[in-house]
Amino acid sequence: DSGVTQTPKHLITAxxxxxxxxxxxxxxxxxxxxxxxxxxxxxxxLIQYYNGEERAxxxxxxxxxxxQFPDLHSELNLSxxxxxxxxxxxxxxxxxxxxxxxxxxxxxxxxxx
Amino acid sequence: ELKVEQNPLFLSMQExxxxxxxxxxxxxxxxxxxxxxxxxxxxxxLFVLLSNGAVKQEGRLMASLDTKARLSTLHITxxxxxxxxxxxxxxxxxxxxxxxxxxxxxxxxxx
Numbered sequence: 001d002s003g004v005t006q007t008p009k010h011l012i013t014a015x016x017x018x019x020x021x022x023x024x025x026x027x028x029x030x031x032x033x034x035x036x037x038x039x040x041x042x043x044x045x046l047i048q049y050y051n052g053e054e055r056a057x058x059x060x061x062x063x064x065x066x067x068q069f070p071d072l073h074s075e076l077n078l079s080x081x082x083x084x085x086x087x088x089x090x091x092x093x094x095x096x097x098x099x100x101x102x103x104x105x106x107x108x109x110x111x112x113x
Numbered sequence: 114e115l116k117v118e119q120n121p122l123f124l125s126m127q128e129x130x131x132x133x134x135x136x137x138x139x140x141x142x143x144x145x146x147x148x149x150x151x152x153x154x155x156x157x158x159l160f161v162l163l164s165n166g167a168v169k170q171e172g173r174l175m176a177s178l179d180t181k182a183r184l185s186t187l188h189i190t191x192x193x194x195x196x197x198x199x200x201x202x203x204x205x206x207x208x209x210x211x212x213x214x215x216x217x218x219x220x221x222x223x224x
Contacts, residue, residue: 042216
């Protein structure tokens with residue numbers, strides 16, 4: 001058990017819709033990272049938050065947004081969903097701002113119909 | 114743009130054999146990471162390599178880093194079926210706090 005909790009485990013929705021993925025980091029970790037894993041793009045870094053502030057941005061689409069709340073949980077919002085957004089979305093956490101993630105959640109599998 | 118390439122992408126081997134997975138990257142980096150992913154599961158951190166010449170070993174897996182050649186290797190010794198998984202290397206872009214992953218190597222170890 002990595003200590004990183006993601007909900008829901010699975011999401012099935014339609015094109016054009018909006019969804020929210022949730023992540024609770026490992027106890028004591030202040031950084032949260034979001035990754036997308038798809039067959040065609042592989043594993044891609046999306047965004048990092050540290051103690052409520054955005055710290056690094058990767059290949060995140062403008063239709064996607066994220067935030068980290070005072071209790072350190074994070075949400076990834078995906079809107080105007082397209083078929084190509086179907087993927088496994090991982091959250092990871094680490095103690096500090098400069099560490100890369102050592103602990104990953106089990107992921108949310110998003111299927112767009 | 115940093116590119117990370119793994120070789121081979123698919124590897125089928127017999128138990129008891131040795132093999133090496135290669136990870137090449139295109140620009141200067143501070144750190145290199147190896148992860149394991151079982152089918153349908155999350156990523157498990159295996160090794161973090163922080164400097165040139167770094168070598169780390171855990172059981173039948175050994176990882177090394179040559180920053181001058183921009184190359185890391187993951188060596189498997191006397192493979193066992195339990196090591197079947199997909200292995201990813203990932204490189205930290207210096208100063209950008211961004212992890213770039215290789216394509217992954219799907220390793221299948223046959224009895």
